[in-house]
Amino acid sequence: MELEAANFEFSRGPNSELEIQFKKQLSSCEAASEVFEKKASELTDLFAAGYSLFAIADRGPIGTIIYREIDEKIKEIDYLATLPQCRGQGVMKSLINWFQGQLAPGEEIWLEVSALNHRAIALYKGLGFKEVSRRPSYYPDKSDAILYTYINNLP
DSSP: OOOOOOEEEEEESTTOHHHHHHHHHHHHOTTTHHHHHHHHHHHHHHHHHSEEEEEEETTEEEEEEEEEEEETTEEEEEEEEEOGGGTTSSHHHHHHHHHHHTOOTTOEEEEEEETTOHHHHHHHHHTTOEEEEEETTOSTTOOOEEEEEEEOOOO
16 A cells, blocks of 8 residues: 655754654664664764655654755765555655655756665666666675666756
8 A cells, every 4th residue: 555645844953853753663663673773873873964854644754765965966865764664655655756856957866775675676766766887796795786866857
């Protein structure tokens, strides 16, 4: 079932209420807890250094994109997450679609993903992202990093 509607909010800076809520919810999820605990400080640093886009449902933030502006035409996504209990409902698709809709003509979004993350790859391709390069054996599991870009060609 896809998400019918979501409210989107921007947040910038460390320790905003949405960031605190999202980190707390993510850390409490059994599926993410061990992995998340190892990356909690890294995630805090990402929130502090970039812009945050949240999908908000009645129970609070359910998905986030953290990105930074490389220059006036390029935005690079550093982190994407949907709460495990909300996956498969179109949360990330809605967030990325909304993000793409905010771009001016000629603006780009960059991101990278593990070649083993087939679900994310299908999502990005379905949303118009194009593979531009690979970093062989980039991740600790020796999987390649695939670099994607999306260029807004719509007026």
